[in-house]
Amino acid sequence: MNTSDVQTQKRRYGIVGNCEGLNHAVDIALQVAKTDLSVLITGESGVGKEIIPRIIHDNSLRKTKKYFAVNCGSIPEGTIDSELFGHEKGAFTGAIGEREGYFGAANGGTLFLDEVGELPLATQARLLRVLETGEYIRVGSSDVRKTDVRIVAATNVNMAQAIRDGRFREDLYYRLNTIPIKMPSLRERGDDVVLLFKKFAMDTAEKYNMPDPVELTPEAQEKLKRYSWPGNVRQLKNVTEQISILSPERVITPGILAEYIPDDPVSHDIVPLNNKRNETHSFENERELLYKILFDLRNDVTELKKLVHSRQAAGHDAAAVPVSPVDGGRPVAYYHPDVAFPVSRVSKADEEFQMPEEYVEETVSLNDVEKQMIIKALERNKGKRRKAAQELNISERTLYRKIKEYGLDKDNV
Numbered sequence: 001m002n003t004s005d006v007q008t009q010k011r012r013y014g015i016v017g018n019c020e021g022l023n024h025a026v027d028i029a030l031q032v033a034k035t036d037l038s039v040l041i042t043g044e045s046g047v048g049k050e051i052i053p054r055i056i057h058d059n060s061l062r063k064t065k066k067y068f069a070v071n072c073g074s075i076p077e078g079t080i081d082s083e084l085f086g087h088e089k090g091a092f093t094g095a096i097g098e099r100e101g102y103f104g105a106a107n108g109g110t111l112f113l114d115e116v117g118e119l120p121l122a123t124q125a126r127l128l129r130v131l132e133t134g135e136y137i138r139v140g141s142s143d144v145r146k147t148d149v150r151i152v153a154a155t156n157v158n159m160a161q162a163i164r165d166g167r168f169r170e171d172l173y174y175r176l177n178t179i180p181i182k183m184p185s186l187r188e189r190g191d192d193v194v195l196l197f198k199k200f201a202m203d204t205a206e207k208y209n210m211p212d213p214v215e216l217t218p219e220a221q222e223k224l225k226r227y228s229w230p231g232n233v234r235q236l237k238n239v240t241e242q243i244s245i246l247s248p249e250r251v252i253t254p255g256i257l258a259e260y261i262p263d264d265p266v267s268h269d270i271v272p273l274n275n276k277r278n279e280t281h282s283f284e285n286e287r288e289l290l291y292k293i294l295f296d297l298r299n300d301v302t303e304l305k306k307l308v309h310s311r312q313a314a315g316h317d318a319a320a321v322p323v324s325p326v327d328g329g330r331p332v333a334y335y336h337p338d339v340a341f342p343v344s345r346v347s348k349a350d351e352e353f354q355m356p357e358e359y360v361e362e363t364v365s366l367n368d369v370e371k372q373m374i375i376k377a378l379e380r381n382k383g384k385r386r387k388a389a390q391e392l393n394i395s396e397r398t399l400y401r402k403i404k405e406y407g408l409d410k411d412n413v
């Protein structure tokens with residue numbers, strides 16, 4: 001890595017931070033800038049992906065040519081092809097004049113396709129063609145046109161999952177991902193979070209003519225570093241601006257900080273839900289931890305049902321059972337406030353525990369969550385079912401039944 005080049009670029013673009021992951025991302029951007037290879041930038045929302053294509057373009061041989069940034073997620077499906085590839089006059093209702101489209105306009109330059117994971121499948125096919133042959137056709141035309149555009153794309157969606165779900169073409173993914181650049185999440189950046197706080201505090205003080213920027217006590221710095229920052233740098237920027245503007249105290253303690261950062265579902269601050277289970281392994285990422293929470297909730301509900309049934313059988317009034325996950329008579333167990341994705345379907349066995357209407361959302365099914373948890377547990381325990389069952393806190397028999405139910409025995413997991 002050419003450290004001084006990386007530092008120069010960071011200064012030039014106001015990029016703050018010195019962690020390895022960030023420096024590596026900038027370094028790769030510089031190395032590939034002079035080539036025409038496609039680059040795919042990945043990373044969670046708010047990590048700073050949008051600066052990388054700019055660095056690539058400005059350091060490339062195309063720097064004097066056009067640079068366009070197109071947010072694929074914000075263009076309606078009906079018009080995206082015409083925006084990207086152009087259209088002929090009268091190609092569709094409302095097409096009064098012709099349109100060149102970004103691929104024509106950016107000829108010789110760079111096109112940044114932001115949120116590329118949101119592209120409709122039909123557009124993906126057109127994009128693949130232009131990437132492979134440099135050829136494209138305007139909407140409503142049959143003429144093949146040529147263009148020479150360097151593509152840099154970015155996404156915060158899990159592309160492997162999008163491919164599995166049939167939402168993204170695998171061939172296009174490989175074509176875009178010739179050079180992958182991964183932007184690290186803020187929680188992976190160690191001390192950078194404090195540097196970024198200082199930068200945003202100074203920027204805000206300057207912007208609003210405040211005499212002194214806010215400062216963090218050493219304890220508050222630690223708290224900042226331990227927080228999980230689900231919204232990454234964007235969230236930190238907002239929080240710092242809020243504190244700078246709203247806090248009468250200029251020296252920020254952990255207590256003051258706590259008023260501005262929401263409770264952390266996966267902070268290192270919180271005690272794991274079940275220590276015994278977490279001793280045996282660590283969860284690789286937040287998503288898995290959230291799956292784990294859902295998995296545990298499902299088991300809790302099953303237990304709860306058994307309790308209700310046994311009391312009903314014994315002649316008790318089920319509604320009067322003093323069980324905790326019931327809020328005003330409404331079962332809340334399926335919806336955990338710390339879990340970002342509400343759960344949609346319930347299995348046959350759970351039908352009598354249907355969720356209230358407002359919680360039913362088509363996002364992820366409880367069965368999928370359970371299946372994933374089982375696959376992961378089996379993988380982690382190298383297929384040893386007894387250990388996997390222990391880790392999942394279910395009986396071996398239940399695990400056997402579920403493996404069969406989900407057809408996992410056929411996959412030789």
Ligand SMILES: Nc1ncnc2c1ncn2[C@@H]1O[C@H](COP(=O)(O)OP(=O)(O)OP(=O)(O)O)[C@@H](O)[C@H]1O
Pocket residue numbers: 014015016017043044045046047048049050051155156196233234237
């Ligand atoms: N290292 C950094 N130094 C200074 N500012 C940063 C840094 N990283 C990100 N930012 C700022 O954080 C904000 C979010 O960055 P950006 O818009 O690039 O995120 P993103 O990765 O594109 O997120 P999304 O996937 O949600 O679009 C911007 O205001 C950006 O300037």
Ligand SMILES: [Mg+2]
Pocket residue numbers: 049050114
């Ligand atoms: Mg973005």
